Ligand SMILES: *[C@@H]1O[C@H](CO)[C@@H](O)[C@H](O)[C@H]1NC(C)=O
Ligand SMILES: *[C@@H]1O[C@H](CO)[C@@H](O)[C@H](O)[C@H]1NC(C)=O
């Protein structure tokens with residue numbers, strides 16, 4: 258859900274922007290500053306040695322390289338059942354940690370499907386950041402329970418995707434949420450390192466914790482910066498499978514059925530282009546673009562051109578004054594930190610409560626933070642994985658695997674906007690590009706109260722269902738929070754491979 262990170266993406270915190278991590282906040286700059294500062298990205302930032310060598314320095318020392326734990330080794334696996342007292346979920350739950358190396362351990366929380374856990378698919382959910390805890394999804398968006406506003410307890414979520422699927426929430430990379438590293442030195446600092454860790458996590462989890470689920474239909478779903486995480490993870494798994502096949506060794510990975518990217522960052526340039534489309538070209542009657550096209554009248558067209566140029570800046574200006582949230586154009590943003598502080602506050606209150614920690618079997622001394630800002634800034638400052646597109650990885654997944662890909666987007670998300678998402682989906686180099694581009698968007702519907710049909714947004718996909726897109730009306734960056742019934746219907750249809 259939260260996306261400090263996205264923001265980091267479009268406006269890397271290191272470069273100074275309006276939404277900075279709490280402790281690193283610098284004076285707001287306007288987007289022209291942002292563009293000039295952006296030029297600095299070609300210079301060597303602190304700690305960066307040479308991208309090709311992937312060498313990063315902490316206090317002058319290279320970050321240590323570690324061997325992953327072999328799947329067969331059961332070292333560092335913790336399993337802790339929890340119940341309704343910690344999450345009013347309506348189904349069985351398990352939590353725990355899986356070490357991926359001697360120094361890094363990932364926290365997971367598994368919820369059985371409320372319907373038919375033995376046969377239902379398994380969704381593995383990640384939030385973004387980089388550095389955001391996936392319990393945002395688990396406890397404020399699509400999970401089986403939501404943390405109450407005061408952060409004291411939870412409430413049953415009747416729209417949870419656990420109505421039709423088993424769901425696993427994973428805090429990653431190590432250092433995020435309840436996931437740990439022996440010290441900060443080991444925090445993953447690139448998508449490549451995080452992907453290698455996650456691949457180890459999956460192998461060990463299916464070997465030691467959820468062996469029965471390896472044969473279920475597995476769907477990797479994530480929001481926001483997960484547009485970098487998941488394509489990197491799947492590309493890593495493809496690499497590892499290819500290498501093992503060359504060596505004549507068996508494939509240790511379960512089959513992945515699909516990847517779902519939700520308000521996800523895949524290419525910042527497309528998002529940036531999309532903001533212009535969103536404020537100008539998508540609103541042709543308000544900006545005067547339509548009138549210009551029809552009249553071809555000089556002053557009319559000049560006025561439209563000037564309006565469009567001013568509109569985007571005007572929007573950012575409103576966000577700086579706290580009058581608009583970049584996560585949801587419909588909302589104001591009174592806290593100005595993240596426009597999401599009500600979510601962060603309830604998470605941090607709930608997960609630092611001694612009663613919660615004790616129910617989760619975690620030491621009283623545990624300090625939970627919804628976002629690890631140190632990880633967030635390292636990713637921007639060192640590796641630039643907040644600005645390197647994952648387009649080629651998405652193409653490779655479509656071409657080299659049987660994984661289906663769904664991209665959905667809230668229509669009120671300004672940062673990761675629908676226009677920008679369609680932009681990258683239309684330039685994606687793969688064999689289905691022409692077919693996908695040529696398809697028209699069609700409305701999709703779901704059943705609301707009293708089975709009344711409600712328009713959920715617009716959609717299109719290739720005929721074989723390999724690549725699909727859906728927009729969500731009346732939803733911002735955290736679409737399952739804004740439109741829980743619509744998202745429940747959309748994702749259910751997707752995992753059941755049904756037309757909406
Ligand atoms: C697992 O990782 C944690 C750090 O997160 C470390 O403290 C612990 O020693 C590791 N355990 C094993 C058995 O590797
Ligand atoms: C963190 O780990 C590294 C590598 O083992 C070690 O050199 C460093 O001293 C540790 N830092 C702290 C604060 O313990």
Ligand SMILES: *[C@@H]1O[C@H](CO)[C@@H](O)[C@H](O)[C@H]1NC(C)=O
Nearest residue numbers: 342343409410411612613616
């Ligand atoms: C939530 O409330 C229930 C009673 O409804 C209680 O048993 C449980 O301990 C509470 N959970 C926490 C984390 O305080």
